Structure formats: C-alpha cells, structure tokens
Amino acid sequence: MKLKTIRNIVLILPLMVGCGGEDAYTPKPHGYFRIGLPDKEYRDLDINCNYTFEYNKAARWEPTQKECWGDVYYPNLKARLQLTYKPVTAYNLDTLLGDARELAFKHTVKADGIKEDLILGKEKEVYGILYRIRGEAATNVQFFVTDSTQNFLRGVLYFYAEPNEDSLQPVNDYMYEEVAHLIETLEWRNSSP
Numbered sequence: 001m002k003l004k005t006i007r008n009i010v011l012i013l014p015l016m017v018g019c020g021g022e023d024a025y026t027p028k029p030h031g032y033f034r035i036g037l038p039d040k041e042y043r044d045l046d047i048n049c050n051y052t053f054e055y056n057k058a059a060r061w062e063p064t065q066k067e068c069w070g071d072v073y074y075p076n077l078k079a080r081l082q083l084t085y086k087p088v089t090a091y092n093l094d095t096l097l098g099d100a101r102e103l104a105f106k107h108t109v110k111a112d113g114i115k116e117d118l119i120l121g122k123e124k125e126v127y128g129i130l131y132r133i134r135g136e137a138a139t140n141v142q143f144f145v146t147d148s149t150q151n152f153l154r155g156v157l158y159f160y161a162e163p164n165e166d167s168l169q170p171v172n173d174y175m176y177e178e179v180a181h182l183i184e185t186l187e188w189r190n191s192s193p
Contacts, residue, residue, distance in 0.1 A: 100144040
C-alpha cells in the first residue's frame with residue numbers, strides 16, 4: 001500500500017508543478033489579420049481635366065464614364081476614393097456645397113461623430129471641408145474642395161469590406177492621411193475639361 005501511494009505521488013507531483021508556472025496557457029482574444037500599408041511614394045495625376053494632384057504609387061487611377069470623374073483605387077487595401085468633378089457656374093455653387101454637406105451627414109445614422117476640418121489653401125485657391133466620420137459608417141472620409149469660381153471636386157472613400165471601425169482603424173488613419181495629401185497637392189488648371 002505504501003509503495004502504491006509513493007508511486008502515485010511521484011506520478012502526480014510533476015503534473016501539479018508543471019501546471020502552475022508562468023508558461024500556463026491563457027486563451028487569447030480573437031485577432032485581426034496584419035494589414036501591410038503601402039509606402040508613401042507619390043506620382044502626379046496626368047489627365048486632361050481642370051485639376052491635378054499627387055496620389056500614391058501603390059494606387060491606380062481608374063477613370064469612369066463621366067468626364068473628369070474617376071477613382072483612386074488601392075487594390076491591396078480594398079479602398080476606393082471616388083472623385084466627382086463639376087464645373088462651377090454663377091448659379092450652382094450653393095447647390096454643390098449643400099449637396100456635399102448633406103451627403104456627408106447622411107452617415108450620422110451609423111456614425112459616432114463627424115469631425116470637419118476646414119481647408120483654406122489660399123495660395124492655390126483650394127477651399128473646402130474634409131470630413132472624418134467615426135463609427136460603423138459606410139464611409140469614414142469625405143471631402144469637397146472648390147476655387148469658388150470655376151471648379152468643384154468631391155471625394156468619398158469606400159472600403160470593400162465590412163465597416164468595422166476597430167479592425168479598419170489603421171487603414172482608416174492611413175487613408176485619411178492619403179486624402180489629406182491629395183488635397184494638399186491639388187492644383188486647379190486654367191483650361192476647361
């Protein structure tokens with residue numbers, strides 16, 4: 001009987017000592033895939049329209065059916081910045097400004113908040129608003145810029161993924177900086193589109 005008890009202690013003791021150390025397994029929370037963000041290297045947009053800007057070399061310009069409309073597409077991020085251009089007339093600037101604001105604020109249903117950054121590029125005559133939309137909205141970045149006399153450009157950023165702010169936060173921050181760079185480098189051309 002003594003021998004059996006000693007044998008059981010010898011067999012159980014290593015198991016008890018081995019389970020209580022620092023190497024004990026702890027379940028990990030669910031994680032997200034690592035997203036590789038492209039380097040910040042830029043090229044000029046070379047199209048026959050009233051505007052030009054710099055965009056990332058990892059993205060590509062995809063023109064649409066409408067003249068001077070197009071998308072800056074980031075295939076690795078599944079992100080698309082849709083750009084729409086409209087000429088300004090003596091009668092449509094108020095409508096263009098109102099529509100841009102209304103389209104940005106349509107996302108308040110799902111948004112936790114909207115931050116508006118005023119754009120005042122006096123030397124290049126680039127004026128507008130950059131919207132940062134927080135929460136589970138379909139788009140997290142929108143903007144419009146104008147010279148208030150001839151040109152109006154509106155942009156909306158979309159991801160081709162479920163709008164999960166937590167998992168997309170690094171990409172949202174990256175793309176916000178990309179849009180800000182586009183706006184900072186935007187210049188109007190004098191020729192008509």
